[in-house]
Amino acid sequence: MIKKTTTHLSSVGVALLLAAPSVYAVCPVGTSTVNFTWDGAGSGNNAVWNYGNSSNTYTVNYTDTNGSPAAVDITMSLRDPNNINVDPDVRDAGKHHYDPAGGCLPNPDPLIQPPAVDEWPSNGSIDDPWDSDCYGQPSSLVTGTRMAYGPGFLTWVSLSSDHNQEMFLDFSFSRPAHLMDNFTIGDIDAAGLLYTYNNFHASESPGNSFQDEVGFKASMNGTDVPISIFNPGSALTVTGAIARANYNSAQNNNVAPTDPLGTISAASTAPIDKFSIMYSNGQDDAADEQANPNLYSWWSGTHGATNGASDNHAVRVSGFTFCMAEPPKDFGDAPATYPTLKANNGANHLMSQQLYLGNCVDGDSDGQVTATPSGDDSATGSVTYGTCATAGADEDAITPVSLTDGQTAPSINVKTHNTTGADATLACWIDYNGDKTFDNATERASTAVANNATTATLTLPNVPATASTTTGGSTVMRCRLASTASEISNATGAANTGEIEDHPVTLTAAPPACATITNTTNVTKITETDSNAANNTASAAIQANCAVSKTDLKVTKTASKTTVRHGDTVTYTITLENDSDVIATAVKVGDNLPSSLTFVSATPSQGTFANGVWDVGNVAARAKLTLMLEVTVK
Known part of the structure; x- marks a missing residue:
């Protein structure tokens, strides 16, 4: 969480204040430029945020560094623990102290004399924040796309009764991204308490004095990543990763949405998977209200001084550009003929923190061909999901497999990690005939892997009677785990989730079957005449290769x-x-x-x-x- 305090704003996070031109204006070599746009921008993903939304996931398509179609999901969530995002006149049946329900007037209380009048022009617009709830209906001054700031922007509205109340927009990326320098917040401005008192009806204060304040935070796997601040407008004060409009009690420091005086941009200094913006009313407005309750005595005389009350001020959130490296992939390590290498359409999986085999998976640049599959266990990948017992040893889902000629329905236990929220598919192949390829008809088996399952039992195809002879006693098994079964219908090619593991398999000849062996002796020659030829033959029987012998x-x-x-x-x-x-x-x-x-x-x-x-x-x-x-x- 981005947390502001009145005395230690720099504790929000590390921020670097940089001037244009910036080193963050162009994506690094080896990454792809991706644009996130709001509805009405005319190009890009045109993300829609409707009044009342709390979380949306947007799929942004782009072309990766290999020229192939790719996509990344961005989930935007509104965290509003203090319920300050929309005017309670509409949502909470008039519970706000300074602007109760019932039309455009600030406060229709008959005890307020002279009677309240609407002194701000442009009902319900960004220029007339007091009247966002005209006639009890949400106007364009609510959080959403195509609202007060028009198409191509997100209007973000705040209404608070205390400056310590904060809300947040969280952007979560499905894969690490590098945020460029055009993530821009505009229309950061202020209106002073004395200005409101001198120019408008008494009941316009303290609600119509405000001070926009925004803050930034980025992280990767829960660890903070420093934010770089670019081109802060001269009407802003930047402390750490927080920017607030300059406040003067006697002035209306309102700026146009496009005015660079009230604009600031931010970027991440390293790859991130989460970017957050904080929005609240500023501490200077709160201090002014605390020091001058006489400027709104109609309220303070009964209820005491307020601490940063504000009614319907807003900032403009732009679309932004980010950079995507080629997604981390997992490849196999079997001999090249299976195939294994990228150039030969070897099996590969886009890595996911929600789905993999064993305890971990790490990223590979290509298949690692070895005569006995083991190459992927001897190198630490660029990215690791999960926890490997030994760094790089991600081929850990299956214990050594030994099979016997003629064995029927052999089974193996496979360790899995599936937190996708849905069933996945596990498929394994064994090269029984030793031809250095995998055959789907006779050498493949598959099974479903339930969500949250930590192990799966897979029944393999029957072992041929001569497998140990045709393979020379050793062969290769390939196992693939993926969310989409059709992606692993073959032992080759790409899958968008999961992991591949190649393993050696030992094949042994079956022991001879249990049999009774009879040895017979005959009298084959005699000169005399044998009076009883029937006893000239004798036999003895023994049992051979029987699993259990019996006593007698x-x-x-x-x-x-x-x-x-x-x-x-x-x-x-x-x-x-x-x-x-x-x-x-x-x-x-x-x-x-x-x-x-x-x-x-x-x-x-x-x-x-x-x-x-x-x-x-x-x-x-x-x-x-x-x-x-x-x-x-x-």
């Missing part, structure tokens, strides 16, 4: 005697075998003796035996364990 436990049991008598001792041998290549874990084997047998002892080769349970534990692959169980016959 086998139990056998034999007895030391098959015929016994009462009191005989018998030893059972229990054999546990892991007939697989996978360890078996936490194995237990149960052996509950019949009631006709009495347990004597148990000897396991591994683990323990108690209460009819052999707690074996883990059984290694192909291991064989035994339990010797001795019993007697009842």
